[in-house]
Amino acid sequence: MLFDDHKPASLSRRTLLHAGAGFAGSFMLPASFIRPVYAADDKPAIGTWPAGSQGDTVYIGATVPRTGAYAVQGEDELKGMQLAVEHINAGSDLLKQIAPKVDKGVLGKKVELVVADSGAKPNNAVQSQQTFINDHKIIAMTGSTSSAVAVALNKFAEREKILYLVAISGSNDTTGKDCARYSFRQCVYGETCANAIGPVLLKNFGKGKKAAFMTPDYTYGHTVTKSVNDYLTANGGWEMVTNQISPLGTQDFSQYLTNIANSGAEFIINVNWGRDAVLSVQQAKQFGLTPNMKMVIPYQIPFLAKEVGAELTEGVFAATDFWWTMEDKYPLAKMFVDEFQKKYNYRPEWGAENSYMQFAIWARMVSEAGTFYPPDVIKQYEKGETFPSMVGDVKFRPEDHQLIRPVVIVRGKAPKDMKNEEDFWEVLDVVPGEGLMQKPDAFGCKLGDYT
């Protein structure tokens, strides 16, 4: 007989009876007897702790855009995460430089990544992370390429009491008015970029210029535009003659470009990002606006130059997180670029560098804290210890959980000056982070509770 439906039934009935007896019995025991070991040192269960770290493997949930206007950047970001996880589990040399206590996993556990497509939409990201919490008891979440997603996940992380490692997010709000106790950001953002690129623009182009802004219509765009405009107005007497606000995912920028053509602007400050930036840069050229008007990209876009070609990015000033030629100056950058290129066959852009660093920092903090217990890990971040990174020594600011790190200023190379097919940008300056940041409470950050 192929299916004996008596045996399983009787088995399960017996199991059930046992379980029931155990369950009933447990009520009769004094509370101290059934409290698990972990609770002995005053660490009550919180978020997915301790369930999420009891097995051999801990999971990190990543919601990155694999479709939509930010898909290209999301894919690069994901590759950075995958390489980091591989390095954490192998205890690679590069990772150990950032997190010395990591040895084949974190606190003896393997790390695994679970991934979903967010399409750069906050709702999708939150829903997927909720699923990861239910299915995998993730101990940390990550992913964002739109600051709208980052801000949503900040709030979600705070509610669920699960760490959130911000991926790409340039909005001031992410560690400003929407900051969260459970959230940490590695990358540069609007205010730091504005303060880093502002002096470069004034030095190269002088004072009293007229600028047209192109702004994507959400938290990232509005805060970056405000920071850049505030700097240029206050320090150089520049005037914003028009601000063209377009929705994320705009295809045809002709209406906005026509407005700019008729605005009398001398500069286009393009805050658009991802595919929006690719299309707006290409179409600005079609309309003959560039190179007559100078283009500035205050928050540089990974793969922009690759997609539009060096002819269109030549001479364009941009502020960024990382560019691969920094390997000449920083040994860790060199190790990272080499390893990444070996695995993926292209040089990483800053999305990949940012997510790799976020994972390496997380591994450092957990291994230094000696526990996955979220409040302890957070307090480890908040110690503000200095540690090495691909752009020199860095540390977290405890008041808003923003990494204090340099901003890199680059300028687009002419096609004839490129030494290889990915040599798009020349690094002009690496501006120390300390002086670029606003006061910790200037953007209204109030961190939430630990528990």
Next chain:
Amino acid sequence: MVNWANFISQCFNGLVLGALLALISSGLTIIYGTLGVLNFAHGAMFMLGGYAGWVAYDYTGSFIVALIAGSLFVMLVGVLMERLIIRYFYARPQEDQILVTFGLGIVFVEGVRFFFGSLSKTVPPPSLFQGITNLGFMVYPTYRLALLGIVAVALLALYFVLYRTRIGMIVRAGIEDSVMVGSLGIDVYKVFMLVFGIGAMAAGFAGIVNAPVVSIAPDVGEAILVQTFVVVVIGGVGSFPGAVLGGIIAGEIISITSMFNPGYAYVMLFVAMTLVLVLRPYGLLGTAGRE
């Protein structure tokens, strides 16, 4: 104060966008009007046209070849889609048709993403139309001006086929009463296959014509699909002249609103659609429809 140079430029933008929307919408509306199928894969057809054209351009370096190859490829995809899948759905509820075409659209998009990646691809305009034209009162990208002409010719050709040929007559008769046409000894289903192919081709052609303006990526069809449906609703479902009128109205609404407040461009588009639905439920040039 209205800046007249800007206003006229925006009207041109609206016309270019409108022409493109008209072309895509005409394909959608022909398929719906004739076969009663709401083709949610129509945006993906637009995208496929762009990619097929780009591949052809990559091999030959000729825009004309890209245009022809892109259109024919998407027509073939349309015909195969109709033969292999859609014809089994004619008699089924509209929800099933929407789901199956929507699903096919996703398959096309993800297939393209798998083969070509997410990095966008650009087809340069033919050398004849490169650069900028000074019209005296404004400067405008030459290719966008050319695009107006190309789309106008394509729309006229479609109109000619549908209204001045025997095939068109059969198609239009098929819309009214397919049983009667069938009883006259005409294989209505072969005509239906052709209609699906022509409808798809209109989207594919638009895809490659648009590639020098907006570089192509796997998701380009998604955004345009929504606008296309709005155009069809404004113009009148199933009406070819309605698609053209609706396209131009939609293009102008988006452009002229953008001049004052870009944030409201799409809001105004939907406001216009709502107004049309309230005042003329069958669209500006639509009739009471087939149902």
